[in-house]
Amino acid sequence: MKNKTVITICLGSSCYRRGNQTILEVIKNYLAEHDLSKEVEFKGQLCTDKCIEGPNLSIDDAKYSGFDTNSVIKVLNHHFFNK
Numbered sequence: 001m002k003n004k005t006v007i008t009i010c011l012g013s014s015c016y017r018r019g020n021q022t023i024l025e026v027i028k029n030y031l032a033e034h035d036l037s038k039e040v041e042f043k044g045q046l047c048t049d050k051c052i053e054g055p056n057l058s059i060d061d062a063k064y065s066g067f068d069t070n071s072v073i074k075v076l077n078h079h080f081f082n083k
């Protein structure tokens with residue numbers, strides 16, 4: 001059985017204000033629209049003291065910073081559909 005992809009989004013106040021408030025909704029909608037909810041563990045985490053680079057999130061072992069809603073869609077498309 002394939003391991004679940006783990007998406008972790010920083011919900012600390014800085015990352016949240018810097019964009020994760022919206023990115024959280026974008027990811028939730030993306031997973032629902034692409035029927036990926038059962039293949040993905042989507043979770044939040046507290047501040048990891050990298051606020052200056054935020055908004056921060058990770059997909060499995062890959063860490064991403066400074067995302068906006070367009071770049072997060074691109075990374076999700078690449079990760080799940082290799083496009």
Ligand code: FES
Nearest residue numbers: 010012015047051
């Ligand atoms: S709030 Fe996200 S790293 Fe600090």
